[in-house]
Amino acid sequence: MPVTAAAADAGTTTAYGPDAAALRRQDPRIADVLDGEARRQGDGLQLIAAENFVSPAVLAALGSPLANKYAEGYPGARYHGGCEFVDAAERIAIERATALFGADHANVQAHSGSSAVLAAYAALLRPGDTVLAMGLQYGGHLTHGSPVNFSGRWFDFIPYGVDAESGLIDYEQVRVLAHEHRPKAIVCGSISYPRHIDYAEFREIADEVGACLIADAAHPIGLVAGGAAPNPVPYADVVCATTHKVLRGPRGGMILCGAELAERVDRAVFPFTQGGAQMHTIAAKAVAFGEAATEEFRGYAQRVVANARALANALAAEGFAVTTGGTDTHLITADPAPLGVDGRAAKARLAAAGIVLDTCALPYGDGRGIRLGTAAATTQGMGVREMPGIAALFTAALRARPDKAAAVRAEVRELAERFPPYRG
Template sequence: MSVTHPVTHAAHPAPAVYDSPGFRALLRQDPQAADILYGEARRQADSLQMIAAENFTSPAVLAALGSPLANKYAEGYPGARHHGGCEIVDAAERLAVERAKALFGAEHVNVQPHSGSSAVLAAYAALLRPGDTVLAMGLPYGGHLTHGSPANFSGRWFDFVAYGVDAETGLVDLHQLRTLARHHRPKAIVCGSISYPRHPDYAAFREVADDVGAYLVADAAHPIGLVAGGAAPSPVPYADIVCATTHKVLRGPRGGMILCGAELADRVDRAVFPFTQGGAQMHTIAAKAVAFGEAATPAFASYAHQTVANARELAEALAGEGFTVLTGGTDTHIVGVDPAGLGVDGRTARGRLAAAGIVLDTCALPYGDGRGIRLGTAAVTTQGMGRGEMTRIAGLFAAAVREDAGVQARVRELAAGFPPYPS
């Protein structure tokens, strides 16, 4: 990549978020690194970001991430740190915790996990011992790596048993869940996935967990932002521990958090620090506090509901273009589709979509061959797109998979009308 001057580049003016003292300082000191950052800003602005796990944070969140709090070492918890000079960062963490407790109605929140996977690791550490049996959604049906993958700590340290989905409906097979739970008597049951587009029946999961004396862990990394905005049911009243991320629909910094009842608070906190992590990332925690404040507003509630409405519109429009929509639709920001009706598999479709400027992931196809594609509406909704744009995007999807001429220019034209960070 050639070195340019991003802030003053006439052909591609920088978004306003990059016209800041910090970025100008980076440009003066290290133009090569600045050019890389600017290149990513242009990539995000010139294409459609439809990875279900991605979103655009606000300039306020970005400001907290780039703050002097990044300089502070703060092992431990507010009022009980292993380092001096933590009075200010203690206030930042307390603010994040209190805002999250109010937002989700949780008795206790730990905002220190560095990621969603870190949160799940700490939840397991708080409840389980190596070799314990855990029941979780199988990876072929949408389960996460931390739900028993042999390549992950979860599959190496615990005995995972997988439940799946109904072959006809694609919905969680609750009868199978009950049968497996009664047979294997797991220590914990995990409710959650990375590509399941429907609301989990948390009450049913709680009933099964109580039936066999298991803990219920809700991995709500994807839906927690919809929960914050009142657009999805909350797992907090049902689960012993809720693990979540603070990015995705929640639109905060990349990171994790854990919500639980007061009776598990000490076990959860000790599982995060000192058992699985060292010093907290205080700049990220401050950014989480900002994001929680934003998520408590009526504007965010409107955003969350619009994200779901957009996903439903997109699913219907994709079906009209010949894609097979998994589970027949969606309740969330996630849409899963099988592109076989257009003569390609998921990996081929993803490559053609990427070439056109539409960025997304592949996903497993339950009881099918090959892979499908998983997309989300969180980021494009943040950009201000509505249901009309979803119909337009579905047409662009079909055109990209067919490799129609000119589709990339049409994608860029749509993206240009909705800049994530206006200049």
């Protein structure tokens, strides 16, 4: 049973909480927006790899009185008074995060994954340092050296890629580049790499050249929590992550590290890159960490991967060119070109049918592919038996004549209504 099925028991009157009536009286325009978004989320297939449905308990923490509290600093050392309860919330979040991932230290104040990466760089690097990271065209994140991002402006990034045939990380190329450029840090992580990363191999390469190892585990960290993906904590100097995606918490970031880097990481978050902590979000992170420590979540993480593998196989059977031949994670990337359409056109046609996903760069070639994930659909209760039907809906949406598009949309809506993200 998906965790969100507890919504009715939690006393939730709508998808956004028990105070919806008060919001509608006070601000009907915003209430309409929230109602519309709730309908949109339940009316189609939400397959964006970076999204999920949080539990009613996480929503309750996000809408709690902790949103009122200013709490610059850390537990026991705040710049404002009246922090005894927010201190307790943050300590619980830290305790749960360190236990969940086996880390010495956790900073749970980062506002986002990008904020976490910025703080990691601030803790370990200086402007102008050389950094080795996955190239953007192969799945690297904006914070891995994009010229429009702070990372590309402040540091000298050297990109590594993937093998042209297999689509897998070319670890020998990483080693050669590391020895050639002697980077201060190596970043391992991607926004569209569907296979497990060999953190031990990255650690070995980093040690050979005296580099720090930063793991950007924004996508797989929820699978790590559920025992469905390798844990980067024993290998990386610093692990950056988000608390949403598969982890099924609020939108935000966190940083995990050893005790020797704890003070540097904390000071890099506050006061160097951020001000007051968002205490309602930190409380919601604590709730999510608690949920992720359960056997139910471990089963959920396994189902996410099983669904992704089943969907990847079904898409391949429908004619999509699935990169790396499949997936180890929640994430699938594929080229729809064999169906006569590029990634951007595919995204638009699928969106018109109520199937929401992203495009992504293809490692080799000029076009774009599609990127999707199974975390949200799995939270809703969909399983491997639904995946072939979803793949068939993909094909129907891409090939439907204009007069048939409404029929495909109706099929998508019928499937989504069988698995509501919030019941009650």
